[in-house]
Amino acid sequence: SYELKQPPSVSVSPGQTARITCSGDALARQRNFWYQQRPGQAPTVVIYQDTERPSGVPERFSGSTSGTTVTLTISGVQAEDEADYYCQTVNSGNTYYVFGPGTKVTVL
């Protein structure tokens, strides 16, 4: 099954840590990714292949994986991190891609 689950929302105060989980049976054996989408903008990748951070993405963004759950952690959250975050996976043949339902991060 390629169904992915994410919490609908996460609220965090500035400077605190936000953790967003994504769970699904397929995650354990696939490459997984995280995207940030601000209102009115296209998504941008913040984590690729579970734990890697693209150049230009702040160090406060990190990814981890454990079994069928992957986690995006934002350490020292800033106001600009308020956005929707989506996990994404792909099968081994690169023929089927799935996005999670998304998590809205609100900075209090």
Place this chain on the structure above:
Amino acid sequence: EVQLVESGGGLVQPGGSLRLSCAASGLPFTSFSMHWVRQPPGKGLEWVSRINSDSTTTNYGDSVRGRFAISRDNAKNMVYLQMNSLRAEDTGVYYCAGIRYYDTQAFDYWGQGTLVTVSS
């Protein structure tokens, strides 16, 4: 600078057809698989379709398979999405996106999207 620019969106009646286009520039086009991803108003992202570099392989999401067709023209750096038998649930912003082979394998490049509205 890499640019993906979508066009062709608009209002169409249920059962109708529409063809989206995506113009790519600033990237080695044949080094990318190209995709369409859509987003209904106020909702999440849904992968729609993929085409490999030489057009020998195309793949589709479950909700569009048999109705949509992806194609590309490497000479013009263009990607297309032919959408037939459109339904209200196909309404949304359609993004063109690219994944570079042997790189991050993420959707590294996105266009700004084109809005498709299916309504009578």
